[in-house]
Amino acid sequence: MPATPSHPLGRGHDGPRRRVPFLFVDVFAVGPLTGNPVALVPDADDLGEEVMRAAAREFNQSETTFLLRPRRPDATWRLRSFTPIGAEVFGAGHNALGAWLWLAASGRLPGGEGEFVQEIGEDLLPVRVRAQAGRPPAVSMDQSPPRFGAAVGDPAELAAALGLAEADLVAGAPAQVVGTGADHLLVPLRARAAVDRARPDQARLAAVLASVGGEGCYLYSREPGGDGATAYARFFNPTMGIAEDPATGTAAGPLAALLVRDGAARGDVRIAQGHAAGRPSLIEVAVRGDLVTVTGSGLVVAEGTLLL
Structure with missing residues (x-):
């Protein structure tokens, strides 16, 4: 019998599979199942770029964001985001805001709020997370000069x-x-x-x-x-x-x-x-002036596990 060809993303359906948690966050939302959903994969440092692109195709959301440790010492977190065709995007919009909403909701931010820095591509962009009593936090992100x-x-x-x-x-x-x-x-x-x-x-x-x-x-x-x-x-x-x-x-x-x-x-x-x-x-x-700051809120609406 001919040998079974290997797949670049893993060993196939009969081999051991890794469990990779993911979440869906509704961003700029006025309530659950409104706004813009982003698929978020936290702690994604061990995922290769090819897997990230394939996962984005699997989720088929406008963007899927992967949360990683920063490469630069003055950044708090590094974000990479991909569209359903596997194209990487570098702007700071709902793709980034959803990640910070989850970080606040999951207790990953000291005190649940404050000022931070996100690394997106070659840019370092400030982020401010503000707690709101009885409501999800509000996230403000500075964008690049227009x-x-x-x-x-x-x-x-x-x-x-x-x-x-x-x-x-x-x-x-x-x-x-x-x-x-x-x-x-x-x-x-x-x-x-x-x-x-x-x-x-x-x-x-x-x-x-x-x-x-x-x-x-x-x-x-x-x-x-x-x-x-x-x-x-x-x-x-x-x-x-x-x-x-x-x-x-x-x-x-x-x-x-x-x-x-x-x-x-x-x-x-x-x-x-x-x-x-x-x-x-x-x-x-x-x-x-040249400072453009986008603010929005939202909430985690789903969580699950990829089996890779």
Whole structure:
């Protein structure tokens, strides 16, 4: 009989298997089963990168985060995050916030709150965890200074890629790439109904994003909705294999920076996202000059074990 080929991730179904704990954390959530879920694997130092990518594909969440010991002495924890297609992301959004919520809930942070430093890629980014009586903790994370990039030159093609009419776009307000860690295309729409009505052609949208150097696409409307939100948004990221993300801190930060730069907000921005996906979320962003800080809360909603 021919020899059974070995698998790069392990010995196969008949060999010994390792038990690897994982959790699901709902981030930017208003209650269980809302917000944006992130799969979290703590104490992942002994997992190779290939296993991390495969686990992210297995969970099939917008992002899966692995918590590791830091490589740099001035960091508290190191985080690595991957999308369902195994692509690594380096921004500090719900992927990172979920890890700190779990650290606080599991007693891994002295006193349950304080100021810490997270290592993400080559960046060291401050994190503040604040306990809240009778509620999950609030986590605030500083992002990178905003970068303002290219604008879309063909609004008709952008609208078509989003499944919308060009009249749905805000006239005279270009769709522009902005980044505070990850570079996303920010697209202003006239009405919340247009945000909900978008049905992107993934391949066509990916081509538009490639033309301006954008990773994902953040649709938003500043139309008031009675919820006190500064903007109402949806996020699509075909370049990373994410059809729709219900709460996106790496896009909310750039949007807040853009609104403040243009005088549409004073410095404190509240973004409602996830409603069209059935997972309502609330993201708070403070912009003070080049300092962009994203704040949110959430809670652990599931835990289990991978058998590898």
